[in-house]
Amino acid sequence: MAKKRTNPMAYQPGMEMIASDIRDKVLKTVDNFDHFKVSSQDVEAALKKDHLSAEDYGALLSPAATPYLEEMAKKAIIETRKHFGNSIALFTPLYIANYCENNCVYCGFNCQNKIRRGKLTMTEMAEELQTIAKTGLKEILILTGESRFHSGVEYIGAAIKLATRYFSTIGIEIYPLNTDEYAYLKKCGADFVSVYQETYNLSKYEQVHLSGSKRVFPYRFDAQERALIGGMRGVSFGALLGLDDFRKDAFATGLHAAFILQKYPHAEIGFSTPRLRPFINNVDNNPNDVHEKQLLQVMLAYRLLMPFAGITISTRERAGFRDHVIGMVATKISAGVSVGVGGHEEEEKGDQQFEISDPRSVSEVHQMILKRGLQPVYSDYIRV
Amino acid sequence: MADQLIIGGHRFTSRFILGSGKFSLEIVKAVVENGGAEMVTLALRRANLGGEENILDYIPKQITLLPNTSGARTAEEAVKIARLAREINCGNFIKVEVIRDSKYLFPDNYETIKATEILAGEGFIVMPYMYPDLNVARDLVSAGAAAVMPLASPIGSNKGLSTRDFIEILVNEITVPIIVDAGIGRPSQACEAMEMGVDAIMCNTAVATAKNVPLMARAFGQAIESGRNAYLAGLGRVLTEAGEASSPLTGFLED
Secondary structure, three states, X not given: OOOOOOOOXXXXXXXXXXXXXXXXXXXXXXXXXXXXXXXXXXXXXXXXXXXXXXXXHHHHHOHHHHHHHHHHXXXXXXXXXXXXXXXXXXXXXXXXXXXXXXXXXXXXXXXXXXXXXXXXXXXXXXXXXXXXXXXXXXXXXXXXXXXXXXXXXXXXXXXXXXXXXOOOEEEEEOOOOOHHHHHHHHHHOOOEEXXXXXOOOHHHHHHHEEEOHHHOHHXXXXXXXXXXXXXXXXXXXXXXXXXXXXXXXXXXXXXXXXXXXXXXXXXXXEEEOOEOOOEOOEOOOOOOOOOHHHHHHHHXXXXXHOXXXXXXXXXXXXXXXXXXXXXXXXXXXXXXXXXXXXXXXXXXXXXXXXXXXXXXXXXXHHHHHHHOOOEEEOOOOOOO | OOOOEEEOOEEEOOOEEEOOOOOOHHHHHHHHHHHOOOEEEEEHHHOOOXXXXXXXXXXXXXOEEEEEOOOOOOHHHHHHHHHHHHHOOOOOEEEEOOEOOOOOOOEOHHHHHHHHHHHHHOOOEEEEEEOOOHHHHHHHHHHOOOOEEEEOOOOOOOOOOOOHHHHHHHHHHOOOOEEEEOOOOOHHHHXXXXXXXXXXEEEOHXXXXXXXXXXXXXXXXXXXXXXXXXXXXXXXXXXXXXXXXXXXXXXXXXO
């Protein structure tokens, strides 16, 4: 018999509720837009504009825009170069723990999945950070699974403090926090927060997030806003493409970012475009109808909606794809990646979240960037 | 006497200031040589001291460094970044940039005045990036700015002199050098600003993203010099808006 699930709109104890109308605005705009009603004329009109309306942006994500990918790319490369010049930022993720209390059916870390779990001690963390720092990187993204029990805010704060000894830019990709917790991690030295809504379709969200704090849709949705209120400089957005209707999810992701920026004009905005990947005990997990062509369409639409936003290209994608999108649409690339717990200095202490497609080292990615006539940028932020 | 640009007591022959933030580093030297720039900006946040791809390793030694406070969102942050620049021996010049608008990257004039006052008091040669507003420019001069750097149009937009009329007012009213910064997309726009009497041009994206970067640097260098010469020569009667007769139009009048 099916287990009774909790209401995904009901906050759990301890979760902060903030006053915000952004969720309503995003979901309403998504509901009122039909990608299948877009004509080629709508796409052409959108391509002529410097500033896109929600409808223009939706048009560029529609099936009608598929034949215009080349035109979109030509426009995107101009915008990317205008705002970022030749610069391509380099960073690497460090998973410090993979314990998770959520049951998300698409994720290798889900609490029902039988994998090796682990978390780094402070000594192990220091070794990992030193090893990564030796590659020349100055930006690091600290990740955990979603477990307040095993990887609490204090533990993450200690990791950030340690990382400030070696890195000028520290981002976090962890479970959503309350405003005061974000303020604490900001004080520890983190400045950028990534939270991915995965899907903006509530009924799908409910189906794939079976239990745990991640099941609470609105608490996750408001995470970027709480991070900014807590003093973080920048926030990243992303939908897990392939989980639901990717056009709708990408549409919602862009609108989410746009409404946040309208309310917090100082915020630095970033996008990631993860697609579903196989993971341990689920080798068939795949991005369904989101092939490279569709993935690129989403990236280009993000760029044309927000010419100034950072766009990261993940190691989930193959080298041949990553190498071609940098400079055209992506502005940030990961290198020397391990998605297990640790794994830079010693053997991984816990299993990985998903399979990566591009195992190249920092120096290999550096050389590739130079070969493409672009400039690898290690440091683009000063903590004062 | 040679026509020189004087900022904070320092003399420059070239009126081309190169922004470096969007460059591939190995071509910075070629750009300086071809464009004749004597001053190059340096974003402290990009200065990866002792690390990979440190821009300081690519800037020729005879060039005057103009460190900037990019990334600062408040006067306080700008001041801290400026002090760091001094600590790493980047000299006394500082371009103050205070921006809390991620979309257009417009400067916050109010915080910029505050930072300028503090830094000028600490002996920096302060060159603030500003939105062209006469009252603000006056306040910046009172606060100790050695030059003011009004934007022509949003950074990276290549839209040229969108704020032309307001910059012209600054040229007429402000006593320190006026350096047009941001938005200059082509040499002809740089030339136009110089003809108008602006003292120097700062340019980054338009050169950095050209197909042939050194050649575009030379084009900018020439355009800036040409515009300056036109300004010094005095535009002829058919070129100026009001016109100026070669002989008096009212000379026939009897007392």
